[in-house]
Amino acid sequence: MSIIRRLLLREHVSWTQLTGFFIAGLVGAGIVLFGVQAWADLHPFFSPDDGFIKKDYIVITKRVGALDLLNRRGNLFTAAERDELARQPFADRVGAFTPSRFQVSAGIQVQGAGFTTDMFFESVPDEFVDARDERWTYNPGDSEIPIILPRNYLNLYNFGFARSRDLPTISEGVVSMLRLSVRVTGNGHADAFAGRVTGFSNRLNTILVPEPFMAWANARYATAPPADPARLIIETGNPANKEIAKYFQQRGYDAENDKLNDGSVVWFLNILTTAVIAIGLLICLLALYLLTISIYLIIQKNSDKLRDLLLIGYRVREIAAPYQMLVVVVNAIVAVLAITAVLVARAHYIPFLTKIWPEFVPATPAPAIACSLALFVLTCFLNILALRLRLRKI
Amino acid sequence: MEQITLQQVVPDIFARQPPAGSEIWGNQIAFNKGQTYLLQAASGKGKTSLCSYLHGSRDDYAGQILFDHRDAKRNSPREWGELRRTSIGILLQGLRLFPELSAIDNIRLKNRLTRHRSEEWIRETLESLDIADKTNAPVAKISFGQQQRVALARALCQPLDFLLLDEPVSHLDDDNNRRVADLLAREATRHGFAIIVTSIGKHPPLSYNQTLRL
Numbered sequence: 289m290s291i292i293r294r295l296l297l298r299e300h301v302s303w304t305q306l307t308g309f310f311i312a313g314l315v316g317a318g319i320v321l322f323g324v325q326a327w328a329d330l331h332p333f334f335s336p337d338d339g340f341i342k343k344d345y346i347v348i349t350k351r352v353g354a355l356d357l358l359n360r361r362g363n364l365f366t367a368a369e370r371d372e373l374a375r376q377p378f379a380d381r382v383g384a385f386t387p388s389r390f391q392v393s394a395g396i397q398v399q400g401a402g403f404t405t406d407m408f409f410e411s412v413p414d415e416f417v418d419a420r421d422e423r424w425t426y427n428p429g430d431s432e433i434p435i436i437l438p439r440n441y442l443n444l445y446n447f448g449f450a451r452s453r454d455l456p457t458i459s460e461g462v463v464s465m466l467r468l469s470v471r472v473t474g475n476g477h478a479d480a481f482a483g484r485v486t487g488f489s490n491r492l493n494t495i496l497v498p499e500p501f502m503a504w505a506n507a508r509y510a511t512a513p514p515a516d517p518a519r520l521i522i523e524t525g526n527p528a529n530k531e532i533a534k535y536f537q538q539r540g541y542d543a544e545n546d547k548l549n550d551g552s553v554v555w556f557l558n559i560l561t562t563a564v565i566a567i568g569l570l571i572c573l574l575a576l577y578l579l580t581i582s583i584y585l586i587i588q589k590n591s592d593k594l595r596d597l598l599l600i601g602y603r604v605r606e607i608a609a610p611y612q613m614l615v616v617v618v619n620a621i622v623a624v625l626a627i628t629a630v631l632v633a634r635a636h637y638i639p640f641l642t643k644i645w646p647e648f649v650p651a652t653p654a655p656a657i658a659c660s661l662a663l664f665v666l667t668c669f670l671n672i673l674a675l676r677l678r679l680r681k682i
Numbered sequence: 683m684e685q686i687t688l689q690q691v692v693p694d695i696f697a698r699q700p701p702a703g704s705e706i707w708g709n710q711i712a713f714n715k716g717q718t719y720l721l722q723a724a725s726g727k728g729k730t731s732l733c734s735y736l737h738g739s740r741d742d743y744a745g746q747i748l749f750d751h752r753d754a755k756r757n758s759p760r761e762w763g764e765l766r767r768t769s770i771g772i773l774l775q776g777l778r779l780f781p782e783l784s785a786i787d788n789i790r791l792k793n794r795l796t797r798h799r800s801e802e803w804i805r806e807t808l809e810s811l812d813i814a815d816k817t818n819a820p821v822a823k824i825s826f827g828q829q830q831r832v833a834l835a836r837a838l839c840q841p842l843d844f845l846l847l848d849e850p851v852s853h854l855d856d857d858n859n860r861r862v863a864d865l866l867a868r869e870a871t872r873h874g875f876a877i878i879v880t881s882i883g884k885h886p887p888l889s890y891n892q893t894l895r896l
Contacts, residue, residue, distance in 0.1 A: 291791050295780055596778045599739060600792050601766035601840065604759075 293610040300589045305582035310622060312575035317626035317663055319568030325630055325656035327561040345491050346522045347544040364516035378529050383413045384517035386502050390474030390509030394483055396466060410494040411502035416521045419487030426501035432482045433470060436496040439488040460488055474509030576667050580674045583611055587678055594682045604679050615671040623664040630656050683749050683769050683843040686713045691745035693731045701727055705894045713876055715843050718888050721880045723896030729880035730775055733848045737772045738762035767796055768841050775848040777833040781822035785832045788821055793839040807835045811861050827853040834862060842875035851886050863887045
């Protein structure tokens with residue numbers, strides 16, 4: 289230890305005060321880093337679209353009332369209603385669900401045994417489909433139809449049915465390998481197709497086929513004339529916009545999935561993490577204050593010595609050096625321990641989250657590390673600034 | 683720096699009633715590099731004030747102190763720091779040593795700043811001042827006379843144009859007084875700096891170029 293460090297630090301550093309700063313700093317930094325990291329980990333999960341501009345989608349229907357039994361057109365969206373909706377400022381784009389107007393049955397054959405069920409298809413314009421890839425095309429005459437299923441169908445089976453019956457769970461990959469035998473009949477035609485599940489949608493709660501197939505098949509197999517859509521999909525920048533809920537309520541529209549709530553979940557998550565980070569920052573600030581006061585006290589106790597050092601030619605920079613070293617070392621230890629604590633906590637919550645949400649993809653720990661670095665630089669800078677200002681007054 | 687000039691300098695405390703018969707206060711006096719001066723006075727005549735003015739720790743005076751041709755009051759804290767490292771040394775009456783450090787560490791503390799002396803010079807100097815046996819003793823545990831010699835060795839650990847000694851030998855016996863004088867004479871001859879000694883009676887036996895009454 290250099291003579292000046294020994295002179296200025298050894299006898300006058302209050303270890304209780306330093307410990308106080310240390311604990312406060314650690315708790316504060318830990319909370320901030322945890323908040324930042326948890327936000328980074330969870331946020332993408334609540335907002336599925338990872339574009340620069342977050343988009344969200346709302347699927348709406350008209351409320352089905354008792355009288356609608358008599359009036360079958362009552363819960364369809366007319367062209368005028370669709371236009372009006374499209375003109376609303378919150379609606380970036382509006383798309384319609386086109387239902388199949390022909391009979392569909394689909395079956396699976398596994399080692400000779402099999403089953404068949406009646407079903408239906410729907411289509412939406414491609415830009416609303418979240419799970420499409422290069423297989424998501426159909427040209428009239430193709431014998432294979434790409435199909436997208438709602439992810440929650442699979443979840444319902446895996447986490448509900450399979451679990452209750454001790455059946456094996458099925459991965460998305462396995463489902464994609466199955467070939468469905470699809471039979472389409474109507475208007476005097478009956479054709480067989482191969483159905484292949486190409487994806488699972490979080491957004492669209494229906495059995496989806498490409499729009500070109502639907503247009504072609506409705507033209508070929510349907511006998512009834514085209515009807516207005518019963519469901520619309522709306523792309524919006526902010527599903528939590530209060531105007532949307534108000535508009536829907538006035539017109540008796542129901543948001544089908546919980547997108548509106550998802551918006552509030554994101555909002556809630558943001559508020560929660562902001563609050564957590566704010567509390568952490570407040571504690572950090574108090575810790576910073578504590579360390580500054582503690583150093584001021586040391587300087588106060590050492591003021592005669594500091595004056596004598598100036599008298600024999602020491603510069604403020606040189607007498608500040610031991611205190612700066614103390615600040616940097618203590619802050620560095622706090623930063624390292626805080627980031628370690630967050631990484632340990634994360635190692636515990638990541639497996640838990642992965643267990644309840646199989647598709648959960650954690651973020652990298654970079655946000656917490658960057659944040660701890662920034663906190664370290666900021667606290668050192670503020671401490672050293674306060675220190676220099678105080679020493680100039682000696 | 684070659685010259686320190688005092689022009690009608692009067693400490694504020696004497697503003698109403700300047701000490702009668704002072705050859706310094708209210709007069710024009712020049713101290714030149716390479717010369718040796720003895721300033722004699724009874725207590726309370728402003729010896730320590732003068733040293734503080736020349737060393738920049740106080741500026742409560744009227745008149746002007748010129749370092750070469752520059753008004754000392756215009757020095758910034760940074761410039762005073764520079765002067766204290768490279769030009770003006772001082773041995774204060776109160777010594778201002780750090781009691782918890784050993785004798786040699788007190789000297790090193792200054793020398794590490796200036797890198798002016800070798801470790802060997804420091805040890806030889808402690809030897810020549812007859813305090814080699816106190817090298818590692820905490821300053822708090824040695825006598826005031828011994829502390830005066832440590833402070834002197836410390837004051838010599840820098841390049842000097844002027845060395846101010848405020849009653850440097852007040853607590854020394856004649857033998858040690860001579861040791862101090864020998865060291866000062868040797869260093870002043872070798873490095874060519876001026877020595878300004880204040881005294882209320884006892885002072886190192888040097889060949890003074892000028893003796894002034896404060």
